[in-house]
Amino acid sequence: MQEESVRSPSYTVPCDDYVHVVEFSPFSSGTSASLLAYGGNQFVVVATCLFQEEDMEVEGVEFNVLRAFHHDLRVDALAWSPESRLDRIPTLRLCTAAADRKLRLLTSDLQDRHEVEVMEGHTSYINHLVFEPTEGKRIASVSDDHTCRVWDLDGRKPTIFRLRSPGVSVCWHPEEVFKLMVAEKKGTIRFYDLATHQAILSLDCGPIASADWCFSNPIKVGAVSGNDWLIWDITRSSYPQEKRPAHRDKAHLFRWSRANDNLFATTGCPGRISSQLLIHHLGHPQPVTVGFATVGSCLSWHRSLPLCVVGCDRKLCFWMTEM
Structure with missing residues (x-):
């Protein structure tokens, strides 16, 4: 670079x-x-x-x-x-x-009013969680214990989806609230029907570190695997339509922008000193923004601006991207 x-x-x-x-x-x-x-x-x-x-x-x-x-x-x-x-x-x-x-x-x-309610059930490290996006009455979480659990806030026992490897990402889309997307470490992304508790669609690639379901275009799914980012159109194929190398070291996170369905960001695995942030646009062959964060290990996009944040050692770093 x-x-x-x-x-x-x-x-x-x-x-x-x-x-x-x-x-x-x-x-x-x-x-x-x-x-x-x-x-x-x-x-x-x-x-x-x-x-x-x-x-x-x-x-x-x-x-x-x-x-x-x-x-x-x-x-x-x-x-x-x-x-x-x-x-x-x-x-x-x-x-x-x-x-x-x-x-x-x-x-x-x-x-x-300041309340904390503890919910127990996972038997290993929890990697990701998300609220149901319309009413917020349920939470989905994925874990190294090879399960995805869907919890009701009223305290009832969670619905459990058995996975074939650790769950690394879980997504709930506001336009598809009866479906849940779960990415597994060994390389499969599955969509589950929450009424029948059955898998209804799967996407395949190599080992997955992180995956995301595009907020502004629900037919798009993205992930990072090894050094690469991958994009699927779920109406066309179970295999990615685009795949490009991104990070010299292994990629760590993939997150779609909420402001533009062609914009997304990836991070490299945090090293001893820093982590690389790359912001990509599907219309450009190279990253449109390159940044580094001091041992940064997390990533999130603003809900309406083309702006993302990375958490670092005692600071938050924000990058605004020209679309």
């Missing part, structure tokens, strides 16, 4: 702790600002972000911390509920996973 093609972050925000996971809420917050949460070693911090691209009166980024939840262990995964809003009666609801194999459902009204 040419040194002159490397871009510094468009914005940075300091944090009090190492950021292990960061997520923009993909849902409207009820205000002009977007909700963002990041997890460190013992806390989950919830904040609002407003960027100058959204409000001309803002210089750079306006970052306002709303609440810090104490968390018993390091936060390894995090997901937002669509019930989280700041207008009318404020409600924050998100779910986390930690190394003790438990999910924690965090709920706050930003005043007197």
Whole structure:
């Protein structure tokens, strides 16, 4: 990669702790600002972000911390509920996973109500989780224990899908709420019918590190395998339509932009010093943005801007991409 093609972050925000996971809420917050949460070693911090691209009166980024939840262990995964809003009666609801194999459902009204509900069942490390995107009454999680579990918030026992290898990613699409996409480490992405609990479609490739279902175009699925990124059109074939090398070392994460269905980002595996961020556009043969984050290990896109965030050692780094 040419040194002159490397871009510094468009914005940075300091944090009090190492950021292990960061997520923009993909849902409207009820205000002009977007909700963002990041997890460190013992806390989950919830904040609002407003960027100058959204409000001309803002210089750079306006970052306002709303609440810090104490968390018993390091936060390894995090997901937002669509019930989280700041207008009318404020409600924050998100779910986390930690190394003790438990999910924690965090709920706050930003005043007197601050609740933590623990959900147990997985027998190994939880790799990813997601809320049902319309009402937020269920959560899906995948684990190294070769299961995908769908939890009801009322505490009933979860529905369990048995996998053939560790689950690395799970996605729930707002236009396909009766289907669940699950990516397995050994190289299969399956779509499950949540009514019949049967697999209805599968996609194949080599070993998968991360996969994502395109928010703005549900026929598109992307993943990283080895050094490569791969894209499927699920209406055409179970094999990827596009595959290109991305990272010199193994790729770590794949995330679609929510603002543009041709835009996506990948990260390299975190090294001792830094992790590489590549932002790709399907209309360009080379990455449109190249960045590096200090031992960065997480990635999320803004819900409406072509802007992504990587969590680093005591800071958040944001890259804005020209579409």
